[in-house]
Amino acid sequence: EMASAFKKLARDEEKKASVLQSDEWYSLLLKVAKRFVAGDTKEEAIQQAMELLKKGYDISLEYIGENIRDEKMSIDAKDECIACIQAIGRKARGATLSLDLSHIGLLVNRQLTLKHMRELLNEAKRYDHMIMISMEEATKTDVILDVYKELVVEYQNIGITVQAQLHRSEADIKELIHYPGKIRIVKGAYQEDEGISLPRSKELDDRYIQLVKVITNVYHPISIATHDEKLIKRLFNQGILHQKGVECEMLYGIQPNLLKELKSQGVATKVYIVYGTEWYLYLCHRIAEYPPNIYRAVTSMLDS
Ligand code: FAD
Known part of the structure; x- marks a missing residue:
């Protein structure tokens, strides 16, 4: 409740x-x-990132924000993301920047979103960084996937998040594995109608595992993004976490000991650091x- x-x-x-x-x-x-x-500013986030990189984790960074309807504000958000890419790029290569498309223009218009994404992807490419698109409320799933599909044929450094809770996700994943981009699989953070979504349950956990397998069976790159120890153990015991192209990703501050344990077992691990006001x-x-x-x-x- x-x-x-x-x-x-x-x-x-x-x-x-x-x-x-x-x-x-x-x-x-x-x-x-x-x-x-991590803090209000990218400098604070990057400081955390550098410490985690030193310890052997990969990192994702996110400048928090979503549902921006104003064009100027979406440009400002995009500029902050560019500045973040450059700032981390000066210190380390190969980071991931995650973002909500509605932070950088999706609610303004699609053309602006594509323009901003191309700018970000070009800048990220200079540092071997990757851009992961987050998944938002179910009313936006179609348009987010459309933008992704348009860009993933142009850029290699892009990936997409899929929510296991949605009934549609199995079909989406079966289509997405035919595109090259990494797929991040999460349970889903948004409260959706029962008709389209499963609540937290054993059924959802089973579906999560099944969706992971659809992706790993064809050796497609995947980020397994969950803090659920039971789920992770099941995947670990099936050898999936040691498969090439598989990483485990957790949010900064949540289950750090579990991620550390996975790292010590040779699993590729990534920490997702957020910053902003x-x-x-x-x-x-x-x-x-x-x-x-x-x-x-x-x-x-x-x-x-
Ligand atoms: P849950 O069933 O929520 O939790 C399982 C167990 O994990 C809990 O019992 C507890 O032991 C532990 N745990 C979970 N959360 C916490 C916490 N906050 N503090 C302490 N312990 C906790 N969602 C989206 O909808 N779209 C996205 O684009 C998106 N991107 C994400 C990217 C990453 C890297 C991660 C890790 C999550 C992302 N999420 C996203 C959020 C995700 O959908 C879930 O809401 C979130 O991960 C919690 O679900 P869970 O899989 O950890 O399992």
């Missing part, structure tokens, strides 16, 4: 305003956010997935 409440809270602009105006709520949420968000929505998703996060923060506040 709490999970669902936080997913709803994430989407309610009025509640968001009242929560952020309340000093108590704001300071509590900011405190929780600090566990999952728009952390509210991101945080609501992380609490919804694991409500104890909020209790942990309250108790650590009482302790301090």
Whole structure:
């Protein structure tokens, strides 16, 4: 119930305003956010990234934001992503930049999105960086996949995220494996209607495994992006995590010991680092997935 409440809270602009105006709520949420968000700026994110790279992890970076309707703001977001690509590129090659298409123009128009993506992909190519497209609400799945399919035939450094929770995803993946780009598979962060989606359940876990196999059976590049230890153990025991082209990717601050253990077992591991000031929505998703996060923060506040 709490999970669902936080997913709803994430989407309610009025509640968001009242929560952020309340000093108590704001300071509590900011405190929780600090566990999952590297900082307000790319410099802070890149500092974390460099430490993780030194330890042998690969990294993804995301400048948090989505659902931008204003053209100027979408250009600013794209420019920040370009600056991030260059800043990490000066220090390390081969990073991944993740983004929501609705952050860089999808809600303005498709042409602008494609223009921004081409700029980003060209810049990323200079440093052997890759751009991974995140998957958003189900109402956007078709247009996101369309943009991806247009770009993946032009660029090698692009990948796409697919949500196992959606009933359509099996068909989507069967099509996507015919394109070269990496497929990142996640359970799905958005609350969708039952008619199109599965809630967290054993059935969803079984489907996740089955979708991973559709991808790994043909040796297509894949990022297995989950913190679910049981799922990971099942995949590990089947030898899938050691297969070439397979990586395990987790969000910064979540299950770091599990990822470390995988790394020590020779699995390719990647940490997904987010930064920026728009952390509210991101945080609501992380609490919804694991409500104890909020209790942990309250108790650590009482302790301090
Ligand atoms: P869950 O069933 O949610 O959790 C399983 C177990 O993992 C929990 O019982 C708990 O032990 C642990 N756990 C999970 N979350 C937390 C947490 N916040 N804190 C502490 N422990 C936790 N979603 C999208 O919809 N679109 C995307 O583009 C997208 N990109 C992602 C990229 C990466 C690299 C990752 C890791 C996730 C991404 N997600 C995305 C989010 C994803 O869909 C899930 O919402 C999120 O990963 C939680 O699901 P789970 O697979 O970890 O399993």
